Amino acid sequence: MSTEKKYTFKDFKSDQEVRWCPGCGDIAIMNSVQKAMAQLDHNKEDYAVVSGIGCSSRFPYYMNTYGFHGIHGRAGVLASGVKAANPKLSVWQITGDGDALAIGGNHFIHEIRRNIDVNLLLFNNQIYGLTKGQYSPTSLLGQVTKTSPYGTIEEPFHPGELVLGARGTFFARSIDNKVKETTNILIEADGHRGTSVVEILQNCVIFNHGFYNHIVGKDVRDDNQIWLEHGKPMIFGKEKNKGLVIDGLKLKVVTIGEDGITEADILVHDEKEENPTLHMALINMQHPNFPTAFGVIRAVKKDTYDSLLEKQIEEVKAKSNILCMDDLLNSGETWTIE
Amino acid sequence: MSTEKKYTFKDFKSDQEVRWCPGCGDIAIMNSVQKAMAQLDHNKEDYAVVSGIGCSSRFPYYMNTYGFHGIHGRAGVLASGVKAANPKLSVWQITGDGDALAIGGNHFIHEIRRNIDVNLLLFNNQIYGLTKGQYSPTSLLGQVTKTSPYGTIEEPFHPGELVLGARGTFFARSIDNKVKETTNILIEADGHRGTSVVEILQNCVIFNHGFYNHIVGKDVRDDNQIWLEHGKPMIFGKEKNKGLVIDGLKLKVVTIGEDGITEADILVHDEKEENPTLHMALINMQHPNFPTAFGVIRAVKKDTYDSLLEKQIEEVKAKSNILCMDDLLNSGETWTIE
Amino acid sequence: MAKKIIEVDQVVVKFAGDSGDGMQLTGTQLSNTAALVGDNVSTFPDYPAEIRAPQGTVGGVSGFQLHFGKTVKTPGDFADVLVAMNPAALKANAKWIKDGGTVIIDIDAFTEKNFKKAGCEEDKLKNLYEGYNLIEAPISSLTKDSLAETGLDAKSILRSKNMFALGIVYNLFGRPMDHSFNFLDAKFGKKPQIAEANKKTMRDGFNYALAIQAMPSFRIHSSQIEKGKYRNISGNQAAAWGLLAAAEKAELPLFLGSYPITPATEIIQEIAKRRDLGAKSFQAEDEIGGIVTSIGAAFAGNFACTSTSGPGLALKSEAIGLAVITELPLVVVNVQRGGPSTGLPTKTEQSDLFQALYGRNGESPVPVIAASTPSNCFDYAFEASRIALEHMTPVLLLTDGFIANGTEPWKYPAMADLPKIKTKLISKNAKEYVPYDRDPETLVRPWAIPGMEGFEHRLGGLEKMDKTGNVSYIAENHEVMSIYRDEKIKKIADYIPEIEVEGDKDADTLVIGWGSTYGHITTAVSQLKEGGTKLAHAHFTYINPLPRNTEEVLSKYKNIVVCEINMGQFINYLRMKFPKFNYEAYNKIQGLPFTVSELKEKFIEVAAK
Amino acid sequence: MAKKIIEVDQVVVKFAGDSGDGMQLTGTQLSNTAALVGDNVSTFPDYPAEIRAPQGTVGGVSGFQLHFGKTVKTPGDFADVLVAMNPAALKANAKWIKDGGTVIIDIDAFTEKNFKKAGCEEDKLKNLYEGYNLIEAPISSLTKDSLAETGLDAKSILRSKNMFALGIVYNLFGRPMDHSFNFLDAKFGKKPQIAEANKKTMRDGFNYALAIQAMPSFRIHSSQIEKGKYRNISGNQAAAWGLLAAAEKAELPLFLGSYPITPATEIIQEIAKRRDLGAKSFQAEDEIGGIVTSIGAAFAGNFACTSTSGPGLALKSEAIGLAVITELPLVVVNVQRGGPSTGLPTKTEQSDLFQALYGRNGESPVPVIAASTPSNCFDYAFEASRIALEHMTPVLLLTDGFIANGTEPWKYPAMADLPKIKTKLISKNAKEYVPYDRDPETLVRPWAIPGMEGFEHRLGGLEKMDKTGNVSYIAENHEVMSIYRDEKIKKIADYIPEIEVEGDKDADTLVIGWGSTYGHITTAVSQLKEGGTKLAHAHFTYINPLPRNTEEVLSKYKNIVVCEINMGQFINYLRMKFPKFNYEAYNKIQGLPFTVSELKEKFIEVAAK
Numbered sequence A, B: 001m002s003t004e005k006k007y008t009f010k011d012f013k014s015d016q017e018v019r020w021c022p023g024c025g026d027i028a029i030m031n032s033v034q035k036a037m038a039q040l041d042h043n044k045e046d047y048a049v050v051s052g053i054g055c056s057s058r059f060p061y062y063m064n065t066y067g068f069h070g071i072h073g074r075a076g077v078l079a080s081g082v083k084a085a086n087p088k089l090s091v092w093q094i095t096g097d098g099d100a101l102a103i104g105g106n107h108f109i110h111e112i113r114r115n116i117d118v119n120l121l122l123f124n125n126q127i128y129g130l131t132k133g134q135y136s137p138t139s140l141l142g143q144v145t146k147t148s149p150y151g152t153i154e155e156p157f158h159p160g161e162l163v164l165g166a167r168g169t170f171f172a173r174s175i176d177n178k179v180k181e182t183t184n185i186l187i188e189a190d191g192h193r194g195t196s197v198v199e200i201l202q203n204c205v206i207f208n209h210g211f212y213n214h215i216v217g218k219d220v221r222d223d224n225q226i227w228l229e230h231g232k233p234m235i236f237g238k239e240k241n242k243g244l245v246i247d248g249l250k251l252k253v254v255t256i257g258e259d260g261i262t263e264a265d266i267l268v269h270d271e272k273e274e275n276p277t278l279h280m281a282l283i284n285m286q287h288p289n290f291p292t293a294f295g296v297i298r299a300v301k302k303d304t305y306d307s308l309l310e311k312q313i314e315e316v317k318a319k320s321n322i323l324c325m326d327d328l329l330n331s332g333e334t335w336t337i338e
Numbered sequence C, D: 001m002a003k004k005i006i007e008v009d010q011v012v013v014k015f016a017g018d019s020g021d022g023m024q025l026t027g028t029q030l031s032n033t034a035a036l037v038g039d040n041v042s043t044f045p046d047y048p049a050e051i052r053a054p055q056g057t058v059g060g061v062s063g064f065q066l067h068f069g070k071t072v073k074t075p076g077d078f079a080d081v082l083v084a085m086n087p088a089a090l091k092a093n094a095k096w097i098k099d100g101g102t103v104i105i106d107i108d109a110f111t112e113k114n115f116k117k118a119g120c121e122e123d124k125l126k127n128l129y130e131g132y133n134l135i136e137a138p139i140s141s142l143t144k145d146s147l148a149e150t151g152l153d154a155k156s157i158l159r160s161k162n163m164f165a166l167g168i169v170y171n172l173f174g175r176p177m178d179h180s181f182n183f184l185d186a187k188f189g190k191k192p193q194i195a196e197a198n199k200k201t202m203r204d205g206f207n208y209a210l211a212i213q214a215m216p217s218f219r220i221h222s223s224q225i226e227k228g229k230y231r232n233i234s235g236n237q238a239a240a241w242g243l244l245a246a247a248e249k250a251e252l253p254l255f256l257g258s259y260p261i262t263p264a265t266e267i268i269q270e271i272a273k274r275r276d277l278g279a280k281s282f283q284a285e286d287e288i289g290g291i292v293t294s295i296g297a298a299f300a301g302n303f304a305c306t307s308t309s310g311p312g313l314a315l316k317s318e319a320i321g322l323a324v325i326t327e328l329p330l331v332v333v334n335v336q337r338g339g340p341s342t343g344l345p346t347k348t349e350q351s352d353l354f355q356a357l358y359g360r361n362g363e364s365p366v367p368v369i370a371a372s373t374p375s376n377c378f379d380y381a382f383e384a385s386r387i388a389l390e391h392m393t394p395v396l397l398l399t400d401g402f403i404a405n406g407t408e409p410w411k412y413p414a415m416a417d418l419p420k421i422k423t424k425l426i427s428k429n430a431k432e433y434v435p436y437d438r439d440p441e442t443l444v445r446p447w448a449i450p451g452m453e454g455f456e457h458r459l460g461g462l463e464k465m466d467k468t469g470n471v472s473y474i475a476e477n478h479e480v481m482s483i484y485r486d487e488k489i490k491k492i493a494d495y496i497p498e499i500e501v502e503g504d505k506d507a508d509t510l511v512i513g514w515g516s517t518y519g520h521i522t523t524a525v526s527q528l529k530e531g532g533t534k535l536a537h538a539h540f541t542y543i544n545p546l547p548r549n550t551e552e553v554l555s556k557y558k559n560i561v562v563c564e565i566n567m568g569q570f571i572n573y574l575r576m577k578f579p580k581f582n583y584e585a586y587n588k589i590q591g592l593p594f595t596v597s598e599l600k601e602k603f604i605e606v607a608a609k
């Protein structure tokens, strides 16, 4: 790694006016992405930023990289095609909770199953922003929106749970305005080979303002967030005295110094554990009984689709005696009329 | 419940010739379904059997009930529409691993998330039968098929894992030729309110013959299958002396009578436990380290979409003063020109 | 100097400002008031594709145009009065001001910074002023003054500036404020302080206009409105209500499986409100889920519909084929927008006609109907439903962004005056049920639904045997069934009205339009008539099948000009159906409706031939 | 009595039996042998929609028809020789036997039980025999006898009975067995016992036929085959290879995102085999994933394609629009089948033409090309690729079940003889990259791909600004861009060949066909010519744009008859484009190709006008 970086984050800003609402969480996330790119080692021309449709999916227009604003729900297959076609690229997929989990849900789970090497940024504002406020598959049960005037009657997805259900190798969670943390997570996501899903809680100031206040509010955030770090104990709280332990097959919040609990009793985070049981439990921790987990929750090694594809091509090429079209045309049964 | 049953399984056979290959697992499954229906209390005219496209999806034609052979991948939404439109019906969805998990994957996870009260029978033969042998999302990594002449490079879904990732309330697993067990599972599935997913390992004698032999083979089946029953210890094996215990956050196979293990140490199956951790571990048990789990693995209570919808309609009706179109037309701001 | 009093039959007003300036609300208020006092009204909201594009930029301008008075069939081409809240709003609308029109600007917002944001220099914009009656009103500062004593914070105060503008406009047109007062009282019921503040600002705006000599005063000739009960309605609301009305008249529960998409989203939103009528809206995971849940609901015996716009219709095309072959009733409402692909999602266009007619695999005929005004979206949604239910077929109803978002006063019907819809549900007492046993007159098959004892049967997407509906691979049967499906749709022509020619029936030139161009074309034709140009006008709302007298009508004219907001789809459809006539095309593809003036120019040219 | 020797130019043979009887293999063997000895050959496999329908039933009959000899352009209407392995096979094919033709049945299988399974009585079927030369061959029992001593189990033995039938047929037509011997040796390389058994059975069949007096003997006049290197090829394989060839000539990696669907699946299967050529097949989760991965791959600089059939094309329609507006190269191969909906998935039809042309939202023009024979699927796949890459546009290639599954000997080219494809990739050394800066001649934009330094840019589905490609909501720009997209496709007419008229150019009647009907039409026309009926024949493979001389050609004829396997789509397209001519339609919609005889009947009728 070179110590001198090639770019500053400004190099990643395009000349197009940013058209998100003032205060929209998308803006902060864009800053995190641009900062991460400035720290990474790729050449600028090797980035491909692709998206579907939604407020968040306007993202590529604001990036001074190769970019593709796709159609609604198809960000996952667009990204998969780009990466499979040219594995040398660093592919970033920008997608909303509607784009990725409503219309795009199938591509989402298949991309993850195939472990295509893409950085998948899921902007979760628990609402359809661009179409002005209908519920999404992550909106809360009972939430009143334009299409649920009497409250929704649908259980929402937990994106991380679905990622693991689809055999995901990487899942992280962050918050729009945590630029530093998000930047670091994105750098780790880019380093991970496979589909790196980063769910970012993103405030839609117009249609779902403050939906995450119970987690990000100044008074509560220390007690209601836990930031996980690989190899570190799972400690949180204003006083840094709360921690997680295992109780049977479940997680439990304990206080260090109470009931004889010491720091040594606290679970140590292991993002590399292949068995998904604990990662799943961490992902599913929910307010008010648990803090919400942030940071890189899971990052396990597995071959990627794109690398296996390249490998298979090399292997078959090495064995085959058909190496150009003329070989193919002349292969098998042919005859000559003279 | 009446003791005298209204129907025999023959009442559920239609006059159409069954056109599956001789020996196809679909035939045995159809027998199980017809036997289950003969034992259930619904009127024949209240069954709606719907499907997508695939060999398995020809199913409705052979049933003397209301039936709908849909289009590829859309069995889940077809079933959802039928049930939401008329919650009184007993809706049975027949779908293949391609139909449900390839093209229909999105409808599958959303139907489960919404917990629509449908009996969802997933015929898993780990192959596309009808199109003559291409790999499916459940085909094994490396499997050679017509579209993977050099072996697939894709990790398969574990259907049960995906069901839980989508917040599923019911998951069971069976085998095509286990007619009695399948019948009983189907009866329990029908009793469960919500999306009851029953994965049935189904032999495709033409394109994936014997794919499950490592589980169903005469010599191995007792050691490689565990049939779970609610409230019963998780015991299996030819000698009925093997069992499952928890070891940290993982499952472990032990032998009763060895290392001081007694039957009392063996886990007791609780299909009603809401926390999905253990159910997930049971679902994920894989050959050769573990037996494959069969029977009803998860069956937890939660409101269904269709019942909540009916409830919401009743509640809103009770409060609204718009009870017919004339009310609506005259509501809000109107004026009269005279 | 006395105020200039302008006597007119009708006026066009446009409010334009930032997305956050409340222009849609202001326009709606004026439009409602005008309708209430008996004006004819037509409106056209026009907003950016972004939720809130950067403040002060041209991309972020939100506009609301309305046309009211005696004879009003369109929202008008050019504004008599433009209210522009900032330089960007003026810049974006400058070319839509009538010569000699009045432009009222909030001079407080015409700062150097804002000129810059609008991407234009002050001088350049000044050039635009020429030829207009420019009124530089200090709207922001007067609003501040007006509310200085209320104790409200600065932000809340400034938010009322649209009410100041509204007050000005009420004065200009001699329209009363009390309707808006009532509205504000109701809206801010729990915050009377805010309601009062808004009312005060409006009153101050009204008085300001009274005082300023440069403000003209319009006297709008009274219109002769038909007697009856009225309400305002947009095309999307009308379409939703038309479906609800059809469900009631068919005595079936309504089911709408849909997925939000601009500009069709309001349809599912309207239906979602109507749990009280037992209507089931199902927000599916995507458009395919939307239509397929509806097909399931139709199978289960509901009156099933789905709503979408162009890209969504593309996604639904495979499933529409399933409804065609299973011959189930289904209404698909497609609100057209600018294409191709995502295109211009907030703009209007008529370019999905061919997709509606032919965008499916195989021979897959479907009736297509196009509404032509905001309020008749109700009538044609009802008609589409009637045809779907009485002829057992999916029906495509086309509207577009222009009429879907536009509003107009609507003399709404009493339900008793609407015809009953006779579904094809087989009687419970029938001896047997033969799924594809067709009515010899209409070729329509009977409908039996789960829950009916003894009528169990199977449907599906494979070709079916004549009568029994069992799967059949017999070659000749496929031809028989293909022809049945085709003929069944053709026969619907016997159950829809003939087309009526408006204007001068005996003119040499026939103007043809379809769908939402009605208002502009009819206005152009009638204005030309006053000037002595004779034109006939045939406007198509039933597209497939065409009215049975179409050929006869076409045969009467020397020149036929077909006007469309696309590159010529209906004209090609006519060429296919009636190749022997000569058609001339007049097209526009700018995401905007025609203007009456451009149509008049074209018609004069054609009529002179 | 000496054997009857029949002298002919060509013969039609059909093998028919249960799905498990190996009829496809038997047919393929005869066809390969015939091709090898220099016959022209055309084949038509015909199998049930079920994988293996119940044994012995009509629904389960699998057939393979082939036509070989001197002049062969179709698989033939009626069979000179039918080999029927059971009553169901005979019943299903009875009406396709030539008058006086030979029917060879496996009499061992004509048992009461099997008559019952076939759903017909023995007597009734016997009636069918009349007029034919019926040969009751005990194929099953002779096969058993033949292999009694091999030690093979009964099931394996019986599996060879198709080889006995093949031996009979080789004898009938005087075609050598050694090619099939080689094939068996290769196929059962590891099981020489099985290979020998099969060879023995075939030899015994051959000798059996020699011995039976009632067997006719055909002497087929030798054909004059063009010199060159040949191989057999099916339409699907040819299409796949055409794409591979184009990738090589464009010097780009091939990417095919697809999803299996009958009858297009073999295309992805063929590409999946070609990892050795670096081709990437991506089996997506659905058709939308298939096309969108390809659009991603095109953006990333691969030569991207997708393959499907009707219902899949419907699902792809939204995404095709994205390729239209982003102006990326993409080939979409659509193998048509019977519709609507799932329809008749294993049968052929030409009913997706309108979907291909118009099945998208908005104004979304796409070039459409239709191959007309199995082997020219290679040429037109190559052409489609050339147009996509040289004109930066998605291109739709239509084939159908008939030519996709049919095979014929193909004089294959050397790659050196194919033209180079000149992609629009901008030079790395270019000064700047302006994404929508069009070539003034062709209106084609340049292509820059990720990885090229300094050419970073953004594409997307929203309307784009002329030149820069930035998002633009400007009304006039939308019109400009819409016209550019339209004109760009129209200009392709300058880069494709003119249409050539076959037959009698100066006839009064012009027969028009498109796509896969070529073989039948050209045969009918040339047979009628021998009888003195003068007909011209114009066969369209370039559908959009049409060849530039189309109007001129049409204008030369008094009668124009347009033949299609649908309900009249191309004829309507011609009416749209050239309304001034009179067209007569000739359609068939039975899931089957035309027969030469029905075409001749029709042509005689039209020519007599």
Ligand SMILES: Cc1ncc(C[n+]2csc(CCOP(=O)(O)OP(=O)(O)O)c2C)c(N)n1
Pocket (backbone or CB within 6 Å): A053, A054, A055, A056, A057, A071, A072, A095, A096, A097, A098, A099, A100, A123, A125, A127, A128, A129, A130, A131, A136, C259, C260, C261, C262, C287, C311, C312, C315, C342
């Ligand atoms: C095929 C299609 N269906 C629907 C739409 C309308 N649409 C655009 S964005 C969107 C949802 C946006 O929600 P999300 O993905 O969460 O993005 P956000 O705006 O919240 O960032 C919808 C329904 C569309 N453009 N295309």
Ligand SMILES: Cc1ncc(C[n+]2csc(CCOP(=O)(O)OP(=O)(O)O)c2C)c(N)n1
Pocket (backbone or CB within 6 Å): B053, B054, B055, B056, B057, B071, B072, B095, B096, B097, B098, B099, B100, B123, B125, B127, B128, B129, B130, B131, B136, D259, D260, D261, D262, D287, D311, D312, D315, D342
């Ligand atoms: C839109 C569409 N795409 C593809 C197909 C082709 N197709 C039919 S069934 C099938 C897969 C069948 O696999 P599965 O669902 O596992 O059913 P099985 O035949 O194995 O029972 C496919 C790809 C189709 N009919 N429609």
Ligand code: SF4
Pocket (backbone or CB within 6 Å): A019, A020, A021, A023, A024, A025, A026, A055, A056, A125, A129, A130, A203, A204, A205, A206, A207, C051, C052
């Ligand atoms: S609507 Fe919401 S998500 Fe969209 S730009 Fe505005 S704040 Fe952001």
Ligand code: SF4
Pocket (backbone or CB within 6 Å): B019, B020, B021, B023, B024, B025, B026, B055, B056, B125, B129, B130, B203, B204, B205, B206, B207, D051, D052
């Ligand atoms: S192909 Fe396989 S799945 Fe299909 S009917 Fe035959 S055995 Fe069953």
Ligand SMILES: [Mg+2]
Pocket (backbone or CB within 6 Å): A054, A096, A097, A098, A123, A124, A125, A126, A127, A128, A129, A136
């Ligand atoms: Mg969102």
Ligand SMILES: [Mg+2]
Pocket (backbone or CB within 6 Å): B054, B096, B097, B098, B123, B124, B125, B126, B127, B128, B129, B136
């Ligand atoms: Mg399968």
